[in-house]
Amino acid sequence: MTGTYAHAPGFIVGDRPKIVTSRFEYEDSYTLTRYLATDGYQGLRAALSRPANEVHDEVRTATVLGRGGAGFPAGTKWGLTPQGVYPRYLVVNGDESEPGTYKDRLLMERDPHQLIEGCLIACYAAGLSQCFLYIRGEMALAQERVAVALNDAYAAGYIGKNILGTHFSVDIVLHWGAGAYVVGEETALIESLEGNRGMPRLKPPFFPAANGLYGQPTIVNNVETLANLPWLMCNGAEAYTAIGTKTSPGTRMVAVSGHVKRPGVYEIVNGVTTFRDLLYKDEFCGGIRNDNELKAFVPGGGSAPWFTPDQLDLPFEGSQVGAAGSMLGSGAIMVMDETTDIPAAALTLTRFYAHESCGKCTPCREGGTWLERILSRVVDGKGTSADLEQLIEVGTSICPGDFPHASNEKLGLTAVPFPYKMNTICFVGPSAYAPVNSALVLFREEFEARIVKRHTIPVTAVGAAL
Amino acid sequence: MSRLSEGNIRLANEIIGRYPRPRSAMIPLLHLAQQQDGYLTNDAMVHIGELVGSTSAEVYGTASFYEMFKFEPVGKYLVNICGTLSCALMGSEELMHHAEHKLGVKMGGTTDDGLFTLEHAECQAACTEAPCLQVNYRYRFRVTAADFDSLIDDLSAGRLVDEIPAHGTVARVAQHIPRDRGVGAVPPESVTEAPVWLDGKAAL
Numbered sequence: 022m023t024g025t026y027a028h029a030p031g032f033i034v035g036d037r038p039k040i041v042t043s044r045f046e047y048e049d050s051y052t053l054t055r056y057l058a059t060d061g062y063q064g065l066r067a068a069l070s071r072p073a074n075e076v077h078d079e080v081r082t083a084t085v086l087g088r089g090g091a092g093f094p095a096g097t098k099w100g101l102t103p104q105g106v107y108p109r110y111l112v113v114n115g116d117e118s119e120p121g122t123y124k125d126r127l128l129m130e131r132d133p134h135q136l137i138e139g140c141l142i143a144c145y146a147a148g149l150s151q152c153f154l155y156i157r158g159e160m161a162l163a164q165e166r167v168a169v170a171l172n173d174a175y176a177a178g179y180i181g182k183n184i185l186g187t188h189f190s191v192d193i194v195l196h197w198g199a200g201a202y203v204v205g206e207e208t209a210l211i212e213s214l215e216g217n218r219g220m221p222r223l224k225p226p227f228f229p230a231a232n233g234l235y236g237q238p239t240i241v242n243n244v245e246t247l248a249n250l251p252w253l254m255c256n257g258a259e260a261y262t263a264i265g266t267k268t269s270p271g272t273r274m275v276a277v278s279g280h281v282k283r284p285g286v287y288e289i290v291n292g293v294t295t296f297r298d299l300l301y302k303d304e305f306c307g308g309i310r311n312d313n314e315l316k317a318f319v320p321g322g323g324s325a326p327w328f329t330p331d332q333l334d335l336p337f338e339g340s341q342v343g344a345a346g347s348m349l350g351s352g353a354i355m356v357m358d359e360t361t362d363i364p365a366a367a368l369t370l371t372r373f374y375a376h377e378s379c380g381k382c383t384p385c386r387e388g389g390t391w392l393e394r395i396l397s398r399v400v401d402g403k404g405t406s407a408d409l410e411q412l413i414e415v416g417t418s419i420c421p422g423d424f425p426h427a428s429n430e431k432l433g434l435t436a437v438p439f440p441y442k443m444n445t446i447c448f449v450g451p452s453a454y455a456p457v458n459s460a461l462v463l464f465r466e467e468f469e470a471r472i473v474k475r476h477t478i479p480v481t482a483v484g485a486a487l
Numbered sequence: 488m489s490r491l492s493e494g495n496i497r498l499a500n501e502i503i504g505r506y507p508r509p510r511s512a513m514i515p516l517l518h519l520a521q522q523q524d525g526y527l528t529n530d531a532m533v534h535i536g537e538l539v540g541s542t543s544a545e546v547y548g549t550a551s552f553y554e555m556f557k558f559e560p561v562g563k564y565l566v567n568i569c570g571t572l573s574c575a576l577m578g579s580e581e582l583m584h585h586a587e588h589k590l591g592v593k594m595g596g597t598t599d600d601g602l603f604t605l606e607h608a609e610c611q612a613a614c615t616e617a618p619c620l621q622v623n624y625r626y627r628f629r630v631t632a633a634d635f636d637s638l639i640d641d642l643s644a645g646r647l648v649d650e651i652p653a654h655g656t657v658a659r660v661a662q663h664i665p666r667d668r669g670v671g672a673v674p675p676e677s678v679t680e681a682p683v684w685l686d687g688k689a690a691l
């Protein structure tokens with residue numbers, strides 16, 4: 022059985038294990054009343070009934086992988102704070118803005134108490150004495166829902182002084198951004214939270230767990246990562262790892278958008294569900310629109326190198342996807358069918374990253390702009406073949422060496438595994454190049470055609486309405 | 488107009504009080520000023536600097552980094568149409584052309600009556616519901632040309648005032664930490680001890 026709910030646009034439910042979306046069926050899932058009627062704050066109770074270090078161990082044993090992009094296990098991250106240095110802070114990354122990504126907003130709008138409970142469990146387990154919940158500026162409804170939830174939870178004694186009558190006390194402060202993609206990067210998020218321009222810091226020395234907010238040890242975790250914790254505390258690490266695989270336990274929220282019959286957000290079993298399942302099975306997207314051919318797909322958010330049908334049988338598992346030349350990133354798949362104008366599609370992503378460059382490092386600031394300019398020229402039919410070489414040259418100045426890409430049987434290509442080397446502070450620069458490189462490596466003939474016959478081929482819009 | 492009003496100063500101080508360092512309140516206070524005036528005036532930025540202990544140049548330096556802050560008046564309704572890949576694949580470019588035609592302005596322009604400002608936006612975290620747009624950060628999903636026309640007509644006729652506040656207001660609900668429930672923020676240097684609950688015992 023699959024279905025949708027008018028109150029949760031985009032979310033598609035199915036007969037699969039539900040860890041973070043179990044309340045989405047209720048129209049009033051965001052209220053404290055509904056939350057309490059559906060096991061709400063029981064995970065917190067379970068956690069507080071044990072010493073903090075045991076709760077931390079449970080999270081470590083469960084291997085809760087970070088859902089923000091890098092996939093680093095939360096329990097391990099919490100253990101990286103230096104011994105004896107206090108205060109330590111929790112910063113919740115609710116800045117969701119990676120192209121293709123849509124899950125954290127749903128979790129904040131539909132189940133804010135679950136996120137709050139997750140924050141409390143993390144603070145208890147890792148000894149974090151204040152929590153800042155940073156929500157993307159453009160998400161009005163999420164901010165409202167979380168504000169109401171926080172107010173209600175404070176009034177009911179779940180947040181603040183002496184939580185549930187214990188000596189565990191922590192404030193959760195709602196913070197919100199003002200529109201800048203790069204602020205989603207954890208060190209930029211901290212800069213922004215300190216009242217500054219949201220520019221990433223150099224790592225080392227600024228690994229947040231050691232040197233974060235106000236120079237103190239700081240845990241930055243994604244919304245979905247934290248939303249897993251209440252279920253984990255209620256059901257235990259064994260039940261958690263029974264879902265999914267050893268390296269990728271539990272479930273994952275995945276958004277599939279673009280040219281599929283039923284685009285949507287799905288909670289899938291981690292590690293085993295394949296891209297083919299997601300794109301073609303009836304319980305998921307049900308195939309490509311109009312039964313067209315699949316041309317390419319972006320497997321892990323706009324920053325990820327692209328895949329073609331050759332990679333459809335890969336499961337949603339980080340190391341295999343990495344070896345195949347891309348990344349799972351933020352759980353965002355963008356699907357392009359046979360009608361897609363590939364250079365124009367790449368341009369929308371490159372333009373995004375070029376515009377979102379914070380300007381701190383030259384290869385990204387200058388390189389991104391040049392990639393956008395040259396690619397625009399090519400898309401407009403005004404490019405030369407020297408431009409194609411130039412794109413690669415600029416890309417190499419951002420990321421020296423072989424850039425990761427997928428294998429392709431027809432083209433006789435073998436995969437270059439992820440990750441890449443980079444000359445920049447953060448991943449925005451390389452992300453501007455990723456779509457260009459993928460498009461050029463996998464669909465070079467589309468660029469050549471633009472150049473050779475540039476006066477006769479009309480330039481069509483991306484995905485001309487079909 | 489322009490410095491924060493008495494009511495907003497109270498709110499500003501409440502917000503500042505939640506952070507270990509006042510400067511962290513910068514972005515929330517800038518939003519408060521924009522909510523008051525519809526955009527950021529110089530006087531408001533000077534005032535915010537006084538409240539958080541920064542120079543007005545620092546306040547402007549921070550504000551100018553962020554897309555949502557406007558330094559001159561914009562339309563009552565800011566219409567942001569997403570143009571990133573998922574939306575582009577589903578026809579956002581046509582939607583943008585249609586919008587320009589319907590409103591009689593180019594992207595970035597404001598209608599003569601001051602009602603609408605049209606902007607090209609980037610991914611709005613609604614990619615499965617493409618093409619999408621936001622009006623003052625409230626969503627419309629899978630928008631057709633006809634949907635767009637009726638949205639503009641409804642906004643023009645004042646039929647959506649309950650759902651969509653004028654530009655400047657994002658969330659209509661604020662967090663309030665009750666005095667008797669909050670732990671309170673302290674500067675990091677005044678904390679050196681481990682939190683009391685790290686005593687190796689169960690809290691409950």
Ligand SMILES: Cc1cc2nc3c(=O)[nH]c(=O)nc-3n(C[C@H](O)[C@H](O)[C@H](O)COP(=O)(O)O)c2cc1C
Binds near residue numbers: 091205207208242
């Ligand atoms: C440019 C850039 C943008 C990012 N945007 C986000 C984001 O919007 N949300 C998020 O949770 N993580 C984002 N990340 C990843 C964060 O830096 C960080 O790894 C993550 O929030 C950690 O949480 P997790 O371990 O729970 O995944 C971004 C990273 C980069 C380099």
Ligand code: SF4
Binds near residue numbers: 451
């Ligand atoms: S890579 Fe780009 S966005 Fe990242 S720090 Fe450098 S200039 Fe800024």
Ligand code: FES
Binds near residue numbers: 569614619
């Ligand atoms: S691409 Fe338009 S909402 Fe994500």
